[in-house]
Amino acid sequence: MVEQETGAGSRDRVLRAAMAMFGEDPGARLSVRAVAARAGVSTGSLRYHFPTQRALQDAVLAGVYDVVAPGDRIHDKSAPARDRLIDCLRQVLAPAGVGEQARAGWSEIFKTYIEPEPTDENRAAYLAIEREAQRRVEYWLTVLGDEGALADGDNARRARFLVTVLNGLSIARALPAGDSILATETETLHAAVDHVLGSRA
Incomplete structure (x- = not known):
């Protein structure tokens, strides 16, 4: 048996x-x-x-x-793991837009989840969104780990780090900027992904 x-x-x-x-x-x-x-x-x-x-x-x-998402770029082994992960993270940022669109999005998030007194309902709704983002990033890390492009370690922790970076970058898209937002964003994504791909924890 x-x-x-x-x-x-x-x-x-x-x-x-x-x-x-x-x-x-x-x-x-x-x-x-x-x-x-x-x-x-x-x-x-x-x-x-x-x-x-x-x-x-x-x-x-x-x-x-x-x-x-069978056509997810994370599966394109013709490209380096670093580039694929950065492209996938950019997919998360793309819907946020830049400038006015990003401000409108964050204004809505503020009105829905930050400004009012938290309720069980809006807490659960926000946590569900956050969990899905975390799970998606963990999935990408799992694919790279299965390929040997990522050392064994805690993908949940790595995903939390990357989701936090994405949250910060999406807020930066809504704020006034002196430098090119996309240049700064690219530099930040490269640093975050390099950290994760080189991490052992």
Whole structure:
């Protein structure tokens, strides 16, 4: 029974179950016991394929984003990992616009999430947005890690750092600037990505 449970079929069942659970509640933490029960495998079998909860989550995110964004630049191995990650991060910044468009966007964020007294509802809404940004960046880092372009380490921590950089850059797009915003932004993105690609933690 253990041999059968540790085959490719059980791995696929675990991934399908975890992806279904993620689809039902993207904010939920994927519990090993709950996923194993849903997949109809033992927790030992699940751990055979995914030794840590992080490994399971990374595999689920990779599956989700392969479906959602199959043409994502992160998969273009003809370009260096650094350039691909920077291009992906720019995708996040692009909708914010520059100048008036960026000011309007941040004004709306301020009115919705900062100015009013926090409620459970607006806190949950903001955290859901933040989680999705974090998960997307973690996915890109996982792809680069699988290719060997990124040292083993804590991708959640690296993603938090990059999301914080993106938040700062999007605010900078809304503020008056003496220098070229795009030149400063490019320099900052290069420094952040170089730090992450060279980091071991």
